[in-house]
Amino acid sequence: MSIKPSTVPKDATVNEQRAEVTAINARSIAGLIDSIRDEDEAAIRLDEMLILRYLGSDGRRRTMVHKLSVPEMQILEKHRAMLDNPASAIQNLALLMYGDGEEAIGQLQ
Numbered sequence: 001m002s003i004k005p006s007t008v009p010k011d012a013t014v015n016e017q018r019a020e021v022t023a024i025n026a027r028s029i030a031g032l033i034d035s036i037r038d039e040d041e042a043a044i045r046l047d048e049m050l051i052l053r054y055l056g057s058d059g060r061r062r063t064m065v066h067k068l069s070v071p072e073m074q075i076l077e078k079h080r081a082m083l084d085n086p087a088s089a090i091q092n093l094a095l096l097m098y099g100d101g102e103e104a105i106g107q108l109q
Helices: 010-035 070-078 080-084 086-098 101-107
Strands: 042-046 049-055 061-067
Touching: 010 042, 010 049, 010 061, 042 080, 042 086, 049 086, 070 080, 070 086, 080 086
Parallel strands: none
Antiparallel strands: 042 049, 049 061
């Protein structure tokens, strides 16, 4: 038995579309993470997603995926060099977001 499109609740269609987009994004992110698996450092921004690869204090490789907010995207557009140091990028982003704003620039690692 099939459901006619007109009888499908609008929320169900929206949820299905979101699930599809999420699945596509997850596959893209997984592919990018796989492509940097042998790297010690990397910073990749894919629209609202930020993928960071860096060496932890214990010398082990760490991979972090962060969904950027609109203000975070704006900060990264203005301060692209922040991604030159993937190990401190999130901390520096938070410093600019929640710290002293532009005054925090001098504190960036």
